[in-house]
Amino acid sequence: MPSSLLRTTIAGSLPKPGWLSEPLTLWAPWNLSGQALEEGKRDAVRLVLREQERAGIDIVSDGEQTRRHFVTTFIEHLEGVDFRKTRTVRIRDRYDAQVPVVTGPVMRSAPVYVEYARFLRSETDHATKFTLPGPLTMVDTLYDEHYRSREKLAWEFARILNQEAREIAAAGIDVIQFDEPAFNVFFDEVRNWGIQTLERAAEGLPCKAAVHICYGYGIRQNTEWKQTLGSEWRQYEEIFPLLRASKIDQISLECHNSKVPVDLIGLLEGKDVLVGSIDVTTDRVETPEEVAATIRKALTFVAAEKLFPCTNCGMVPLSREVAAGKLKALAAGAAIVRGELKA
Numbered sequence: 001m002p003s004s005l006l007r008t009t010i011a012g013s014l015p016k017p018g019w020l021s022e023p024l025t026l027w028a029p030w031n032l033s034g035q036a037l038e039e040g041k042r043d044a045v046r047l048v049l050r051e052q053e054r055a056g057i058d059i060v061s062d063g064e065q066t067r068r069h070f071v072t073t074f075i076e077h078l079e080g081v082d083f084r085k086t087r088t089v090r091i092r093d094r095y096d097a098q099v100p101v102v103t104g105p106v107m108r109s110a111p112v113y114v115e116y117a118r119f120l121r122s123e124t125d126h127a128t129k130f131t132l133p134g135p136l137t138m139v140d141t142l143y144d145e146h147y148r149s150r151e152k153l154a155w156e157f158a159r160i161l162n163q164e165a166r167e168i169a170a171a172g173i174d175v176i177q178f179d180e181p182a183f184n185v186f187f188d189e190v191r192n193w194g195i196q197t198l199e200r201a202a203e204g205l206p207c208k209a210a211v212h213i214c215y216g217y218g219i220r221q222n223t224e225w226k227q228t229l230g231s232e233w234r235q236y237e238e239i240f241p242l243l244r245a246s247k248i249d250q251i252s253l254e255c256h257n258s259k260v261p262v263d264l265i266g267l268l269e270g271k272d273v274l275v276g277s278i279d280v281t282t283d284r285v286e287t288p289e290e291v292a293a294t295i296r297k298a299l300t301f302v303a304a305e306k307l308f309p310c311t312n313c314g315m316v317p318l319s320r321e322v323a324a325g326k327l328k329a330l331a332a333g334a335a336i337v338r339g340e341l342k343a
């Protein structure tokens with residue numbers, strides 16, 4: 001019987017089985033191709049669903065088993081982007097990456113993930129979540145030769161994302177989450193058009209719309225960046241008031257083991273808050289009590305009905321064993337606090 005308090009969920013990705021792609025690797029290439037790859041992706045979704053359900057996660061996802069990269073896999077399916085032509089750009093002002101080039105008007109001529117969303121819905125009785133990249137993070141992961149304006153391109157992506165999101169919601173998905181890690185970096189753009197393009201992407205959805213904003217996976221570039229952020233990470237202070245005034249229903253943030261002051265959650269009054277209670281940058285599996293302690297702190301600033309214990313970010317670079325342990329710890333930690341609330 002799922003509880004209505006402290007319903008657990010995950011930020012997004014989970015590790016893939018070794019037969020599907022290289023383990024412990026971000027953006028790993030597939031180990032299968034053609035029909036075998038399509039079957040393999042679906043089998044992997046079944047595995048991560050069972051794992052989440054058995055751990056006790058309430059709102060489950062496909063663990064992003066069907067994509068290589070949270071941004072570029074989506075973009076690959078659009079017209080106007082040339083993947084044979086790549087350029088090196090600096091992503092989130094932090095690291096260089098080879099990215100595809102926008103060479104003409106961007107268009108979605110066919111659904112991208114909608115079949116996978118239907119498959120997810122058909123394979124579980126739990127509430128479900130599906131993730132998409134957000135417009136600002138998309139434009140930050142490309143070289144644009146055509147629009148020559150980050151804002152113009154973001155509005156185009158927002159329109160495309162909205163088409164996709166409406167069809168995913170129609171497949172029966174309960175939460176659509178847009179991943180916007182770039183919100184933590186480009187505050188002027190967030191203020192000037194980032195929130196508006198995000199709202200455009202989520203416009204008219206019959207399900208909940210979430211946004212995930214984090215400090216990233218535990219890769220070296222992110223770890224070095226965090227060392228420059230001082231003793232308190234106050235980036236959320238810039239964007240939470242804007243999100244509070246927005247039409248977005250849920251905000252997913254990093255919290256556990258990070259230098260984010262927990263009282264910043266108070267800036268999100270009225271919103272559902274997905275409280276990151278699992279550190280994804282370490283192999284050490286949290287104890288349920290550690291998870292419970294993070295949830296208790298967050299409860300000072302958000303009601304239990306609006307608090308969703310979650311992971312800080314995706315878990316794709318971790319081992320399957322570690323990720324499975326962290327899922328169990330997340331659910332067990334939430335159960336401890338739920339028990340306290342009922343007592």
Ligand SMILES: [Zn+2]
Nearest residue numbers: 214216313314
């Ligand atoms: Zn993240």
